[in-house]
Amino acid sequence: MKARHSLQRTLSLGLTVGVTLLWLMGVTASAMVAQHEMNEVFDSALQETAQRILPLAVTDILSREAGTGQKRAPAMGDHEEYLTYLVRDASGKILLQSHDTDISVFDARPRQGFFDTDTHRIYGESAVSDTLFIEVAEPLAHRREAAFEAGLALLLPLLVLIPVSLIGVWWAVRCSLRRVVVFRETLESRGSADLSPIAVERLPAEFEPIAASINRLLERLRRALEAERSFTANSAHELRTPLATALAKVQRLKTELSEKTSLQKASEIEESLHNLARLSQKLLELAKAEGGGVLSEEEHDLVPILETIIGDYERLNPGRIDAQLPNTEVTSLLNPDAFAILIRNLIENALKHGGKGGAVEIRLSADGTVSVKNHGDIVAPSDMALLRNRFVRAETNALGSGLGLAIAEAIVSGAGIRLGLHSPARGWQDGFEAELNVVIKR
Ligand SMILES: Nc1ncnc2c1ncn2[C@@H]1O[C@H](COP(=O)(O)OP(=O)(O)OP(=O)(O)O)[C@@H](O)[C@H]1O
Numbered sequence: 001m002k003a004r005h006s007l008q009r010t011l012s013l014g015l016t017v018g019v020t021l022l023w024l025m026g027v028t029a030s031a032m033v034a035q036h037e038m039n040e041v042f043d044s045a046l047q048e049t050a051q052r053i054l055p056l057a058v059t060d061i062l063s064r065e066a067g068t069g070q071k072r073a074p075a076m077g078d079h080e081e082y083l084t085y086l087v088r089d090a091s092g093k094i095l096l097q098s099h100d101t102d103i104s105v106f107d108a109r110p111r112q113g114f115f116d117t118d119t120h121r122i123y124g125e126s127a128v129s130d131t132l133f134i135e136v137a138e139p140l141a142h143r144r145e146a147a148f149e150a151g152l153a154l155l156l157p158l159l160v161l162i163p164v165s166l167i168g169v170w171w172a173v174r175c176s177l178r179r180v181v182v183f184r185e186t187l188e189s190r191g192s193a194d195l196s197p198i199a200v201e202r203l204p205a206e207f208e209p210i211a212a213s214i215n216r217l218l219e220r221l222r223r224a225l226e227a228e229r230s231f232t233a234n235s236a237h238e239l240r241t242p243l244a245t246a247l248a249k250v251q252r253l254k255t256e257l258s259e260k261t262s263l264q265k266a267s268e269i270e271e272s273l274h275n276l277a278r279l280s281q282k283l284l285e286l287a288k289a290e291g292g293g294v295l296s297e298e299e300h301d302l303v304p305i306l307e308t309i310i311g312d313y314e315r316l317n318p319g320r321i322d323a324q325l326p327n328t329e330v331t332s333l334l335n336p337d338a339f340a341i342l343i344r345n346l347i348e349n350a351l352k353h354g355g356k357g358g359a360v361e362i363r364l365s366a367d368g369t370v371s372v373k374n375h376g377d378i379v380a381p382s383d384m385a386l387l388r389n390r391f392v393r394a395e396t397n398a399l400g401s402g403l404g405l406a407i408a409e410a411i412v413s414g415a416g417i418r419l420g421l422h423s424p425a426r427g428w429q430d431g432f433e434a435e436l437n438v439v440i441k442r
């Protein structure tokens, strides 16, 4: 699976890296311009020095020829020279030199103008009709050091500016995406049954159409589901009266019939009408369960409701039910009607699909865990995965339409709880178990 990227992270990193690269390019360009300008200044200083020293040197040499002056200029105290000079005649004979001069730096014969050696930048100038030459040398290392220090001075602020811009960009992106994050959290936190419109508050303009589209879609979905539910509920409701009338008529007919085959046929019709009545009842329950409203405003004690339901089934199936309920209250926000429909479907399944006449074990613990277990054949895992879907049935001889577990699932998902189905039942070798925790608090 492709890793998902956070927009905030991508934007913060992308912008910071981009700004840093641009900054580095800017610094490099500035450093190159600064170096060029510095070279010009250094060259001009070199030239200026040569032109200043040359007349003095000429005077000195001429006076030496008259018997005074020295070949090496005296050092004025102990100091390091950046600029060293050499005065020579056209043949290369040294006439005067500064006290720190390294002769190996210069060519054998004097040259004029600017030129570079491996280690020095030199400027040469002539005087007295090209008979005296001065050459002033400056170490290239000196220039490199100046350029390096200038570059460093330009780069150093970056060390502070990069983290500051990262924080700034991250903060700006975070602020502008804050409403989007709230919008996402609102979407995430709502249950799958909640189709009400999402509040869209001050979303960035780019995201507003998305929110509006989602709300339009939710509205259409809600209307379609409502139409489907009300159609199912209305049809089931409308079918009740004609079905009851037909049943009554068939039952009256049976009393009037004496012939065995006719009686048999009338009984079959009665059975079919019963099935139809059961189906319409289940469809009504499903429509109710899917219509939401499975939670109440206040909490109810579910123990007496379960007791009543168990009592009903015990009267119809004497000796088959083994129930254990807690002495304490088990209160929950689960709507009592929804709880009754849910539990009836689970108990009915256990009685109907469990082994013939087999016991059904019902447990409610004080913490609200309900478990309904029955013996019987194990349901194949492939079937187990599908049982919660509408009209899906595993292998069974019992009558039914495959809606009971779909109704139970609609109620639990509407209430935000989970229904566990196990076959074999937990702790047993065979059978089936449905378990869930019915406690829902505010
Ligand atoms: N307690 C159980 N023991 C064994 N099998 C079960 C049990 N509960 C459900 N099943 C299997 O799951 C299938 C689906 O159950 P569901 O309640 O949805 O439908 P149904 O009971 O067949 O019909 P309906 O509930 O609509 O009358 C059943 O047909 C049955 O094969």
Ligand SMILES: [Mg+2]
Pocket (backbone or CB within 6 Å): 345, 348, 349, 400, 403, 404, 405
């Ligand atoms: Mg059922």
